[in-house]
Every structure is written in structure tokens, then in C-alpha cells.
Amino acid sequence: MKDTSKFPSPVYQETVLQPIFNTFKAEYYRDMMAVNYAHLVMLTEQGILKNEEGRLIAAALKEIEGEIDPESLEYTGEYEDLFFYVEKQLIKKIGVEIAGKLHTGRSRNDLNITLFKMKTKEYLRGLLHELLSLQSTLLELAEENKEAIVVAYTHGQPAQPTTFGHYLGALIEILLRDFRRLVSAYGTADQCSMGAAAITTSGFPLNRERMAELLGFARPQENSYGCIAAVDYLLEVYSAVKTLFINLGRFAQDLGFWTAFEVGQLYVPNEFVQISSIMPQKRNPVAVEHIRVQASLIVGLCDGVVNSLHNTPFTDMNDGEDPLQAVAYEALERGVRCLRLIAGFTGGLKVQEERVGRNIAESFVTITELADSLVRAEGVSFRTAHEVCSHLVRQLLSQGGTLDKLAFEDFRLAFEEVTGRQPTISEAQLNTFLDPKNFVQVRRVFGGPSPEALSASLGRYRNELQAQKEELAGLEGRITLAAAKLQEAVSQVLKG
CATH class of the missing domain: 1.10.40.30 (Fumarase/aspartase (C-terminal domain))
Structure with a gap:
């Protein structure tokens, strides 16, 4: 008869704890060690740990870092999770009376939420970088096509002439707004939960501002209950990511339509064309299909994250933790690949002027x-x-x-x-x-397609894009600076 009196059961280990252990060693080990060091520094600076105790713990953590290869770790069931595994190695080195003090004033609750936020920010910075790269590509393409006339469609039918540059300008504007939405969401995730402990902080004189600084956060999240219970950072991030890829999915729809044989406004270079295995005349712009399906998959993953949090209790709960985070990161990883593909594909597009001229004549759009x-x-x-x-x-x-x-x-x-x-x-x-050229040239109103109006718009987009690049550089710079501060602070602790 199975012993059912002891946690965890074998099936719980197999279906929950082992997958979480494997995810933590791949995704969170480095950040978890950073949190350990930052917490150690803060405890020592606050006098909660004696200098010698801080030095011993810091030295032991350094040894553990040198000895552990997280990739080679296997889940055995001996330890519930990676946190307890590292803690046990620390106890083996310096004993429980000193090693056990590292956990003073903290919980796995604030630790885990902080790790999730750190990883979310890391993935999000990668997505923002690729978004800026795509915008740069689109701006260059728009400049090259300021006077390249295409047919604009409404309700699926030819409507009026515009330029490819003007069309791309509409997309660039959306992506500039998407960047702002994502950075706003980043700001919500950029509030540190460390110091909230289980949910009500601690009686120890913790310095939450110092923890936020050493871990590269903009500030500590204020209310300790909310630090643990609030998942709006996930809702905000993945709603913004969803919006981005809905926008890009609509663009992909136009790419498929505009590159179709019957429309043929855009020429796709051979490097993005797959030839049929049986029909030698076919030029299949398969990249468009991959862009479209990736955008749809990302939207679905974002929906999965947001919907999984519906009707969950406003407290500490596993619903917003590791299993959901893994789905969330997949959305961001796919997002990076999708943005790269769009940038590579669109960079080689050419307007087929002769075909556009024929379409204009046949559709009466002037x-x-x-x-x-x-x-x-x-x-x-x-x-x-x-x-x-x-x-x-x-x-x-x-x-x-x-x-x-x-x-x-x-x-x-x-x-x-x-x-x-x-x-x-x-x-x-x-x-x-x-004349379609006249059609475009007389539309000089703010935001219109005339060369003068469009040039002014593209200039404004370029300025905003530069400001966004500087903003992202600032976010990345704060992470780099925090790592340097943490390294220096640990060195001071090691000196005792």
C-alpha cells in the first residue's frame, strides 16, 4: 500500500515539481543567484547580518556558483525545488546557523515574483529591440518609396492611389504606439517585489529600495500585499504584446493580398519565394504565411496568459507562476522571431510600377x-x-x-x-x-501622401524612433549598472 502521508506524491513530483525544477534551472538560476547576493548585501548593510556572517555566506555562494552547472542538474525528488537545492548546498558548506540567515526577511513568494518580473523584463527588452529594428527597416523602405504609387484598398476593393511610403507610414505610426504600450507595461513589471516576504513584509528593518536598485528595478512596488497578489504586470504586458501582433497580423494579410498574382502590387525577391514541387510557374511567398501564423500563435498565447488569470483569487497563488510564465515567455520568444522575419521580408519588397499602373487604369481609382x-x-x-x-x-x-x-x-x-x-x-x-501622380501630389494636408507631407511625417517618425532607441538604451543601461553595483557591493561584503 502506498504511503500517502508525505508530500510530495510521486505523480505530483512527475507532473509539477520536475517540470518546474527544469524550467527554473534553465530560466532563473542566474537571476536567483543575483537575488541571493542582493539580499545578502542588503542584510549586511542593514546590520541584520554581522559582517563576518555576510562574508562567509558570500564566499560560500561564490563557491557554489563555481561548482554548479545548472544544465547538468537532474531532479531527483530530494529537494522540492531549485531554491532548496541551492540552500542545502550553502548549509553543507557553512552550517545551518549561518547559511539559514540568508533567508531572513524573505519568502519564496517575493523571491519568485521578483524572478518572474526580472525574466519578463529581459524577454521584453529583446522584443523591444527587434521592434525598433523593424521600425528602422520600415522607415528606410518608406523613404525609398515616398513616390512609389500603389492602390489603396477599402472593403477589399480598389479605392484611391497613394504611395507605398504613405502606407508604410501608417504601419510605422502604429508600431511607435505599440512601443509606447510595451514600455508602459514594462514600467509596471519594473517594480520590485523583494521585501514583501510572504505578503506583509517583515519585522526586520529591510531596505527595499536598495534591493530594487541592486536588481535593476526602477523602484520597489509599494504595497506588500499587491507585490505578491497583483498580476496586472502580466495582464498589461501580454495585452500590449497581443495588440502588437494583431496589428502585424493585419499587415501580413495585406502582404498576402498585395503579392497575389491577381493584384501584384509588390514583388517578392526570390530568397523569400518557394517554388512548387509540381507547378514550375508558381512563386509562393511563403514567408507571408509564416508571419501570419506566427502572429496568430502569439496572439493565442497572450490570450492564454490573460484568460488563465481570470477569476483567480487576489492573493498568492500558483496560477500566475511557473507554468503560466513558460507560456508567456514562449509568446515573447516567438515574437522576437516573427519581428525578425517581417523585417527581413519587407526589406526586399519592390513596387511593380507597371502592374500598379494597369490596376489604376482598370479600377478608375483616380x-x-x-x-x-x-x-x-x-x-x-x-x-x-x-x-x-x-x-x-x-x-x-x-x-x-x-x-x-x-x-x-x-x-x-x-x-x-x-x-x-x-x-x-x-x-x-x-x-x-x-494622373495618379497628381492625385498624390495635391494631397498636401497634414498626414497626407504628397512628397512634402509624407517627408515631414517620416521626419517626425524618425525623431520619435530615435527617442525610443534612447529610452530602451536607458532601460538596458540600468540593468548593466545594477549588475556592476551588485558586484561591487558583494566585493565589499567579501572583505568583511
Whole structure:
């Protein structure tokens, strides 16, 4: 008969503790040792540990670091988790009376939450770096295509001419906002939980500000209950990540549509084209499909994180800990790969001008500017001008004609029929009004596609991108500085 009186049961070890142990040794060992050192420094500086006790613990931790290869560790069931494994090695070296003092004023609760936040921030900085790289690629591509005309679609149908640069500018704006959303979420995760202990802090005179500083956090999270119970840092991070990849998934939809044979606005270089195994004529832009499915998988993973926290108690609970964190990190890892793929793919795209010209002629998309120009040149109302243009479109469609082949006489007759008088514009003016380049050039309004308006927009995007790069560098610099401070502080402890 099985002994059911002792924790943990074999099935709990196999299904819960062993996977957590393996995750901790891969993801958290380095950060866990950093927290050990920081806590040791703080306890010593606060006089909670005597200098000699601090020196002995620091020296023993250094020895353990040199002896342990976390990758080679195997879960045996002897220790519940990696924390207890390291603590046991420390006790073996200097005895429980001194080694046991390292855990003064802390709990696995505040330790684990802090580790989760440190790892979340690390992955998030990697994602932000790739996002900035993608934005740089898109800005360069937009600059190169400020005057490269494409057809803009609404409701899946050709709508108006714009430029590829103008289209990319819309995406760049979104990604600039996505960066701000992610940095805001980073700021929520950038509040240290150490010192909250189990949930109510401690009677020992802990210095929570010092712990935050040594571990590279912006500040300690204030309310100790919230340090342990609040999971809004996860909700905020993965809602922002989800938003980013929904935005990029919509872009991928356009890439698939615009590179399709029937539309053909964009040419995909051969390095991103897979040839059919049976149909030699096929050029399959498979990268688009991988971008789309990766974006969808990331959105699904983010939903999994957020939804798993629904209706959980507002207290310490395992629902927001290791198993969920592993899913969360996968979303960020996939996100990094997806951003790299998008940057590599989009960097080689080319506008197929001849195909775009044919699409414009066949879809009549410059007719809006003819209506606008008639308002200005002929002094008629927009509704009257719209009726003239509608008449022309119906006539051309019935004849199987295209807008670039519109005869001035047909225009003259349509104008006279609607307005009761002859037009004053010339044939040359008519052709200018129907020219897609003119369509773009006259749209000089703030945010429009004209070369002047777009250049101004891209300049603003570039300035904001530079500011974002500096902001990320500041976040990364604080981590580097904290590591140096911690190393120096440990050296001081070792001197006794």
C-alpha cells in the first residue's frame, strides 16, 4: 500500500515539481543567484547580518556558483525545488546557523515574483529591440518609396492611389504606439517585489529600495500585499504584446493580398519565394504565411496568459507562476522571431510600377480627384462633380474601357449633360486631373501622401524612433549598472 502521508506524491513530483525544477534551472538560476547576493548585501548593510556572517555566506555562494552547472542538474525528488537545492548546498558548506540567515526577511513568494518580473523584463527588452529594428527597416523602405504609387484598398476593393511610403507610414505610426504600450507595461513589471516576504513584509528593518536598485528595478512596488497578489504586470504586458501582433497580423494579410498574382502590387525577391514541387510557374511567398501564423500563435498565447488569470483569487497563488510564465515567455520568444522575419521580408519588397499602373487604369481609382478638381476648376458643387464622374465610370464600364483611355469628347458630353453647359478645362488639364501622380501630389494636408507631407511625417517618425532607441538604451543601461553595483557591493561584503 502506498504511503500517502508525505508530500510530495510521486505523480505530483512527475507532473509539477520536475517540470518546474527544469524550467527554473534553465530560466532563473542566474537571476536567483543575483537575488541571493542582493539580499545578502542588503542584510549586511542593514546590520541584520554581522559582517563576518555576510562574508562567509558570500564566499560560500561564490563557491557554489563555481561548482554548479545548472544544465547538468537532474531532479531527483530530494529537494522540492531549485531554491532548496541551492540552500542545502550553502548549509553543507557553512552550517545551518549561518547559511539559514540568508533567508531572513524573505519568502519564496517575493523571491519568485521578483524572478518572474526580472525574466519578463529581459524577454521584453529583446522584443523591444527587434521592434525598433523593424521600425528602422520600415522607415528606410518608406523613404525609398515616398513616390512609389500603389492602390489603396477599402472593403477589399480598389479605392484611391497613394504611395507605398504613405502606407508604410501608417504601419510605422502604429508600431511607435505599440512601443509606447510595451514600455508602459514594462514600467509596471519594473517594480520590485523583494521585501514583501510572504505578503506583509517583515519585522526586520529591510531596505527595499536598495534591493530594487541592486536588481535593476526602477523602484520597489509599494504595497506588500499587491507585490505578491497583483498580476496586472502580466495582464498589461501580454495585452500590449497581443495588440502588437494583431496589428502585424493585419499587415501580413495585406502582404498576402498585395503579392497575389491577381493584384501584384509588390514583388517578392526570390530568397523569400518557394517554388512548387509540381507547378514550375508558381512563386509562393511563403514567408507571408509564416508571419501570419506566427502572429496568430502569439496572439493565442497572450490570450492564454490573460484568460488563465481570470477569476483567480487576489492573493498568492500558483496560477500566475511557473507554468503560466513558460507560456508567456514562449509568446515573447516567438515574437522576437516573427519581428525578425517581417523585417527581413519587407526589406526586399519592390513596387511593380507597371502592374500598379494597369490596376489604376482598370479600377478608375483616380476619379475622386477628377471630381475634386472639377469643384475647384469649374466652380460646381462636389455633388454635381460626383454625378459627372459617376456618369463617366458607368459609360466606360459598359464599353469595357479604362480611365486612362477616356476621350475628352466623352468627358465634355457628360459634363454638359449634368450641368447644362460646356466645361472650361482643357484636355491637358483633364489628363492631369486623372494622373495618379497628381492625385498624390495635391494631397498636401497634414498626414497626407504628397512628397512634402509624407517627408515631414517620416521626419517626425524618425525623431520619435530615435527617442525610443534612447529610452530602451536607458532601460538596458540600468540593468548593466545594477549588475556592476551588485558586484561591487558583494566585493565589499567579501572583505568583511
